[in-house]
Amino acid sequence: MSTAPSPATIRDVARLAGVSPATVSNVLRDHPRVSDATRARVRAAADELGYEPNALARSLRSGRSGTIALVVPDLRNAYFAELASEVIGAASRYGLRVAVEVLAGDRAHEVSVLTGSMTAFVDGLVYVPQKLLGTEIDDVLETRRAHRVPVVLLGERGADSHCPQVGYRNVEASRAVTELLLAGGARRIAAIGPHERAGSATPRLEGYLAALDAAGIPRDDALIRPTTAWHRTSGAQAVAELLADGVEVDAVFGFNDMLALGALSTLVRAGLDVPGQVQVAGFDDLEESAFALPALSTVEPGKRHAAGLALEVLAHLLEHDDEDDPGAVDSRLADFTVIPRGTTRSAR
Amino acid sequence: MSTAPSPATIRDVARLAGVSPATVSNVLRDHPRVSDATRARVRAAADELGYEPNALARSLRSGRSGTIALVVPDLRNAYFAELASEVIGAASRYGLRVAVEVLAGDRAHEVSVLTGSMTAFVDGLVYVPQKLLGTEIDDVLETRRAHRVPVVLLGERGADSHCPQVGYRNVEASRAVTELLLAGGARRIAAIGPHERAGSATPRLEGYLAALDAAGIPRDDALIRPTTAWHRTSGAQAVAELLADGVEVDAVFGFNDMLALGALSTLVRAGLDVPGQVQVAGFDDLEESAFALPALSTVEPGKRHAAGLALEVLAHLLEHDDEDDPGAVDSRLADFTVIPRGTTRSAR
DNA sequence: CTGAAAGCGCTTACAG
DNA sequence: CTGAAAGCGCTTACAG
Numbered sequence: 223m224s225t226a227p228s229p230a231t232i233r234d235v236a237r238l239a240g241v242s243p244a245t246v247s248n249v250l251r252d253h254p255r256v257s258d259a260t261r262a263r264v265r266a267a268a269d270e271l272g273y274e275p276n277a278l279a280r281s282l283r284s285g286r287s288g289t290i291a292l293v294v295p296d297l298r299n300a301y302f303a304e305l306a307s308e309v310i311g312a313a314s315r316y317g318l319r320v321a322v323e324v325l326a327g328d329r330a331h332e333v334s335v336l337t338g339s340m341t342a343f344v345d346g347l348v349y350v351p352q353k354l355l356g357t358e359i360d361d362v363l364e365t366r367r368a369h370r371v372p373v374v375l376l377g378e379r380g381a382d383s384h385c386p387q388v389g390y391r392n393v394e395a396s397r398a399v400t401e402l403l404l405a406g407g408a409r410r411i412a413a414i415g416p417h418e419r420a421g422s423a424t425p426r427l428e429g430y431l432a433a434l435d436a437a438g439i440p441r442d443d444a445l446i447r448p449t450t451a452w453h454r455t456s457g458a459q460a461v462a463e464l465l466a467d468g469v470e471v472d473a474v475f476g477f478n479d480m481l482a483l484g485a486l487s488t489l490v491r492a493g494l495d496v497p498g499q500v501q502v503a504g505f506d507d508l509e510e511s512a513f514a515l516p517a518l519s520t521v522e523p524g525k526r527h528a529a530g531l532a533l534e535v536l537a538h539l540l541e542h543d544d545e546d547d548p549g550a551v552d553s554r555l556a557d558f559t560v561i562p563r564g565t566t567r568s569a570r
Numbered sequence: 571m572s573t574a575p576s577p578a579t580i581r582d583v584a585r586l587a588g589v590s591p592a593t594v595s596n597v598l599r600d601h602p603r604v605s606d607a608t609r610a611r612v613r614a615a616a617d618e619l620g621y622e623p624n625a626l627a628r629s630l631r632s633g634r635s636g637t638i639a640l641v642v643p644d645l646r647n648a649y650f651a652e653l654a655s656e657v658i659g660a661a662s663r664y665g666l667r668v669a670v671e672v673l674a675g676d677r678a679h680e681v682s683v684l685t686g687s688m689t690a691f692v693d694g695l696v697y698v699p700q701k702l703l704g705t706e707i708d709d710v711l712e713t714r715r716a717h718r719v720p721v722v723l724l725g726e727r728g729a730d731s732h733c734p735q736v737g738y739r740n741v742e743a744s745r746a747v748t749e750l751l752l753a754g755g756a757r758r759i760a761a762i763g764p765h766e767r768a769g770s771a772t773p774r775l776e777g778y779l780a781a782l783d784a785a786g787i788p789r790d791d792a793l794i795r796p797t798t799a800w801h802r803t804s805g806a807q808a809v810a811e812l813l814a815d816g817v818e819v820d821a822v823f824g825f826n827d828m829l830a831l832g833a834l835s836t837l838v839r840a841g842l843d844v845p846g847q848v849q850v851a852g853f854d855d856l857e858e859s860a861f862a863l864p865a866l867s868t869v870e871p872g873k874r875h876a877a878g879l880a881l882e883v884l885a886h887l888l889e890h891d892d893e894d895d896p897g898a899v900d901s902r903l904a905d906f907t908v909i910p911r912g913t914t915r916s917a918r
Numbered sequence: 919c920t921g922a923a924a925g926c927g928c929t930t931a932c933a934g
Numbered sequence: 935c936t937g938a939a940a941g942c943g944c945t946t947a948c949a950g
Contacts, residue, residue, distance in 0.1 A: 229716040231943060242921045247945060255919060274713045277690030279943035282626045283926050289688055291669075297651040298857065307646050310672055321639075321688040322670035324658055340637055340669045342625030343691045365622045368577040454861050487863055509646065510858065513802050515835055579927060590937045595929060603935060627927035630942050 230271035239267035289319040295352035308529035347373040356382025372539035390523040395558035396429025406567035408473035415477025457484025479504035502565040516564025524556025578619035587615035637667040643700035656877035704730025720887035738871040743906035744777025754915035756821035763825025805832025827852035850913040864912030872904025
C-alpha cells in the first residue's frame with residue numbers, strides 16, 4: 223500500500239492459482255474446456271490480486287480491441303454532437319465501444335489524427351471528413367488499410383473516395399423542405415448557405431432550385447446568399463444584408479438549422495412576423511430547433527438512420543475483413559422526414 | 571495490390587535497409603546516435619514499404635501512448651461539448667491527444683467505461699463523473715491506479731474521492747450572478763434547479779441564499795423550484811408552474827443556462843417583458859446563450875481555465891507517476907466571470 | 919482438461 | 935555508431 227505496487231499480470235495469477243498463464247487466459251475469456259475446480263481457483267486468485275488484463279497486450283496479440291473510433295470535425299457544432307451520440311448508440315448495439323476524436327484544426331492536424339493516435343488502437347473507423355476530400359482521404363487512409371482497419375465515411379465530402387460511404391438524400395430532402403415553404407404560399411424564398419466548396423451545399427442548392435423549377439418560379443440570384451461558415455451568426459448576417467439590400471422576401475431556407483436559427487433571430491429582431499410575413503425553414507432538426515420562438519420547421523435528414531447504416535457497414539467489414547474486394551464501394555443513403563413547426567404556414 | 575498485403579513491420583524495413591530492427595527503431599524515433607548514411611537508407615526503406623509503426627506494440631513496450639481519455643456524461647449537452655473542446659485544446663498544448671468517451675447510461679455502463687475500453691490504452695484520464703460519487707469513484711478507479719494511469723476529476727461530484735480535482739467556485743459565482751439580479755432591482759428572485767443529489771445544485775443554492783441574505787431579503791420557499799433534470803424543458807416547465815401558482819416574481823436565476831433559456835422562453839411566450847418586468851440569469855455561458863432573444867445574462871464559470879488546470883495537474887502526474895503520495899489531493903478552482911447581457915437591467 | 923512454446927511488433931539497456 | 939538479446943503481457947495453436 224505504501225510502495226506503489228506493480229499491476230498484477232497473468233503470470234502472477236497463474237503462480238498463485240498453481241496453473242499456467244494459458245489456463246488463466248482461458249478462464250478469463252470464458253473458454254469452455256476448463257474444469258470447474260480450476261476455474262474457481264483462478265477466479266479466486268485473480269480477485270485476490272485485483273487482476274485486470276492489460277488491454278494493450280490483449281489487443282496486440284488478438285488483433286481486436288472491441289472499440290471503434292469516430293472522427294468528427296467539431297463537437298461545439300450541435301449537429302456533430304447529436305450525430306456522435308447516434309453513432310455511439312448504434313455501436314453499442316454491435317457490442318462496440320466508441321472513442322471520439324475531434325478534428326477542429328487544419329489539414330495537417332486532420333492527417334495526423336487519421337494516421338496516428340487512437341485510430342491505431344481501434345478495430346475500425348467512422349469518419350466525418352472536414353478538410354480532406356475524396357481521393358486525398360484514400361491516400362491518408364492507406365496506413366489504416368495496411369493495418370486492416372476498415373473505414374466508413376459519413377457525410378458528403380468523400381465523393382471520390384473508395385471507402386464505403388453513408389450519407390443523406392440532400393437533394394430530395396432540400397427539395398421537400400423548400401416545397402413546404404411553397405405550400406405555405408411563399409414565392410420569394412431566400413436560400414442561405416450555398417458555396418462552391420465540397421460538401422452538402424451544392425446538393426442542397428440543387429434541391430432548392432428543383433423545387434422552384436417545379437413550381438414554375440424563376441431563379442433569382444438576389445435571393446441566393448452564399449456563406450461558407452454555417453453558423454448562427456452567418457445566418458443572422460446574411461438575412462440582415464438581405465433586408466438592408468431591400469430584396470423582397472417571403473421565406474428563408476437555411477441550409478442548416480444554425481443558419482435558419484440565425485436568420486430567424488434577425489427577422490424577429492427586425493420586427494417581422496414569422497411565419498405571417500416571412501416563413502423560415504432549416505435542415506438538420508437539432509434538438510434546439512424545437513425550442514426556438516417560434517419553433518423552427520426543418521427536415522430531419524436521418525441522423526440516427528445514417529449512424530445505424532454506417533455501423534451496419536462497418537460491422538460487416540469487421541467480420542469479413544479479408545474477403546472483400548478493396549475496390550468495392552458500398553454507399554447508402556438515409557431516409558429523411560420533413561418536420562413542419564411554427565415558422566411555416568400550414569398548407570391549405 | 572490484388573492480394574491483401576500484410577502491413578510492413580520493423581523487421582521488413584530492417585531487412586530491406588540491411589540493418590537491425592533496433593537501428594530502424596532508433597532512426598524512427600530520431601535517436602541522435604545514428605550515422606547519416608544509415609539514417610537515409612532506413613528512411614528510404616521505410617518509405618518504399620509504406621511502413622507505419624504499430625502504435626499498439628510501441629505503446630505496450632514503451633508504456634506511453636501520448637493520448638489521454640476524456641470521460642464525459644453526454645455530448646448532446648452543450649456544456650459538456652464546450653468543456654470537451656477546452657480539454658482537447660488544453661491537452662494539445664502538452665502534446666497530448668484526447669479520446670472522448672461518453673457515459674450517457676446507467677451506473678454499470680459508467681463502471682465499464684472506466685475499467686475497460688479506451689481507458690486501458692491511454693496514459694491518463696480526465697473524468698467528469700455522472701452517476702458515480704466520491705468513494706465509489708476511488709473503488710472503480712483502482713484498476714487504473716494499479717496500471718499507473720493517473721486520473722483527474724473535473725466537476726463537483728467527486729467530493730470524497732482521493733483523486734485530484736478541478737472544479738468551479740460555485741458558491742461565489744452563484745452569489746455574484748444573483749447579485750447582478752439584485753443590482754438590477756430584483757427583490758423576488760426565483761431559483762430554478764436545486765435538488766438533493768450530489769453535484770453543483772447545493773453550492774449554487776447556497777450562493778443564491780448568501781446573496782439574498784446579504785441584501786436582507788428573507789428566503790421564500792415558493793420561489794425555490796427544484797428540478798433534477800437541468801434541461802431547457804425543465805426550466806420552461808418550472809417557470810410555467812411558478813406563473814400558474816400566481817407567485818410574484820421579478821427575476822429568475824437558472825442554475826444552468828439551459829434552465830435559464832427554458833425559463834426565458836416561457837416568460838417571453840407568456841407576454842412578459844424581459845428584462846423590464848422579469849430579469850433572467852443563468853450559469854455556464856454556453857455559446858448559444860449569447861444568441862437568445864434577449865441575449866442571456868450569465869456567469870462564465872471558467873471552463874477554459876478549469877480545463878487548463880486539469881491538464882496541468884494531469885501532465886504533472888504523467889511526469890512524476892511514481893514519486894507522488896497516493897493520498898495527496900490536489901484540488902483547484904477556476905476563476906469565474908459574470909456576464910451581463912440583455913436579460914438583466916444594468917445597475918444604477 | 920492443462921501446459922510449454924511461440925509470437926503479436928515494438929523498445930530498451932547492454933555489449934561491442 | 936550498430937546489433938543481439940530480452941521482454942512488454944497477453945493469446946493461440948499444438949501436444950499430451
